Amino acid sequence: MNLQSLRIITADIKRLVHFYEKATALSAKWFTEDFAEINTGTCTIAIGSTNTLDFFGGAIAEPASNKSIIIEFCVENVDDHYIRIKEITKDIVQEPVTMPWGNRSLLFRDPDGSLINFFTPVTPEAIEKFS
Incomplete structure (x- = not known):
């Protein structure tokens, strides 16, 4: 078993993706306006807006908590x-x-x-x- 990614749910995806790009000095790959990933080489940081929670059945995660x-x-x-x-x-x-x-x-x-x-x-x- 290998850990592949860590997903962060946020109410302000552009702000958070921008922060992680600056912090890691890596560029994010945007898949939609609600989902981006930063690949570190060993793990991926996935960042999703609260809109992505609908695909999992609703409010299963709470941003900034x-x-x-x-x-x-x-x-x-x-x-x-x-x-x-x-x-x-x-x-x-x-x-x-x-x-x-x-x-x-x-x-x-x-x-x-x-x-x-x-x-x-x-x-x-x-x-x-x-x-």
Whole structure:
């Protein structure tokens, strides 16, 4: 089994897709005005408007209500990304810090309030784990 994508439902798809394009420095592929994807190479971030919920039978998800999931990206150098992320959001939860498990981590929120973690393995154990 392989995780292929993570889908985010939003009330403002253009705003959220634009944010993720800036945060990841990747371009989204738009399939309709209500659905776009950003492929990271290992996983796809799918972003759908609330209109897409009709295909699943109605109001099965609530935009901007995530309080338990952190979307995580392994990046080359988290400190370099921090400089760029500060330009696109003021909602920095945690500036870059090295965690006890060996990753240097930057935590911030997207416009809908979802937590995003950019991390870089920095200890030999963490580097080996992600190599």
